[in-house]
Amino acid sequence: MSDFELADNHSLRSIQHSTIDISGLVAGYEQRVLLRNLFFVVPEPAFVAIIGHNGCGKTTLFRALTGRIPYQGTIRVGGRDLRTVARPAAEGLLAYLPQRTTVGFPIAVRELVVMGRYRHHRFLGGYSATDYTLADSALQQVGAAHLATQDFTLLSGGEQQLVWLAQLSLQEATLYLLDEPTQQLDVYYRRRVFALQQQWVAEQGKTILCITHDLDNLTALPPGGHLLNLSRPTPTLLPLTPEVVLAEKAYLESEESFVKR
Numbered sequence: 212m213s214d215f216e217l218a219d220n221h222s223l224r225s226i227q228h229s230t231i232d233i234s235g236l237v238a239g240y241e242q243r244v245l246l247r248n249l250f251f252v253v254p255e256p257a258f259v260a261i262i263g264h265n266g267c268g269k270t271t272l273f274r275a276l277t278g279r280i281p282y283q284g285t286i287r288v289g290g291r292d293l294r295t296v297a298r299p300a301a302e303g304l305l306a307y308l309p310q311r312t313t314v315g316f317p318i319a320v321r322e323l324v325v326m327g328r329y330r331h332h333r334f335l336g337g338y339s340a341t342d343y344t345l346a347d348s349a350l351q352q353v354g355a356a357h358l359a360t361q362d363f364t365l366l367s368g369g370e371q372q373l374v375w376l377a378q379l380s381l382q383e384a385t386l387y388l389l390d391e392p393t394q395q396l397d398v399y400y401r402r403r404v405f406a407l408q409q410q411w412v413a414e415q416g417k418t419i420l421c422i423t424h425d426l427d428n429l430t431a432l433p434p435g436g437h438l439l440n441l442s443r444p445t446p447t448l449l450p451l452t453p454e455v456v457l458a459e460k461a462y463l464e465s466e467e468s469f470v471k472r
């Protein structure tokens with residue numbers, strides 16, 4: 212069976228291909244290359260923490276993955292070359308939680324969360340009772356069930372972040388991109404959101420790339436994940452163990468790493 216035939220068959224594709232395969236990726240902005248020949252493969256569903264100094268190119272990597280900036284090299288998600296996919300989110304390849312997202316009109320939290328089911332939404336039809344049950348359960352999972360009927364625009368930054376996470380969890384995608392998901396959260400919710408991501412990987416087979424500066428919480432995660440430090444001259448995928456996190460933290464704190472930027 213050819214790759215093309217596999218690409219047309221979702222179930223075969225998810226069994227046979229790496230979740231993400233990046234090869235020779237070069238990306239950045241005019242006059243400034245931030246990602247220089249990046250290679251990494253995540254063969255099976257996993258949690259990948261992406262770390263590095265401010266401005267080293269972490270969000271830029273997500274911009275390349277979501278087709279927002281041009282790049283050289285190849286990015287495959289679920290075996291499909293992203294250049295050949297016009298709408299990766301609509302086709303269930305990517306789900307993306309940016310660093311900042313605003314909503315300019317009043318909307319009940321539950322109505323915003325249920326939109327995570329948009330790929331199952333019937334044209335001109337409303338969301339079903341099942342969709343709303345899933346939305347309620349997603350809110351419950353992130354610890355935000357009590358916010359369901361409130362106006363999203365009146366919530367605190369941290370509460371809004373929990374709501375976005377609930378919405379994201381309803382999107383059935385091959386790859387999830389989370390840009391600093393714990394940024395505005397208190398210590399309790401930060402730990403909880405990392406635990407939740409581990410649960411998504413272990414129980415739902417999601418693959419997550421998570422940009423974070425929250426290295427303390429990374430040391431407490433169970434084995435099986437990966438770490439990518441984009442401040443290294445040649446970033447490679449490392450096993451996410453407490454020892455590796457501490458070594459990479461020491462590197463990021465060093466003058467040596469700073470002058471190499």
Ligand SMILES: Nc1ncnc2c1ncn2[C@@H]1O[C@H](COP(=O)(O)OP(=O)(O)OP(=O)(O)O)[C@@H](O)[C@H]1O
Binds near residue numbers: 245
């Ligand atoms: N549109 C743009 N044009 C030119 N330079 C840009 C553009 N967007 C971002 N940059 C620059 O690229 C660099 C990398 O930005 P990026 O957002 O990828 O950093 P980051 O690693 O995610 O940082 P942080 O941890 O602070 O979020 C920054 O110095 C930024 O100023």
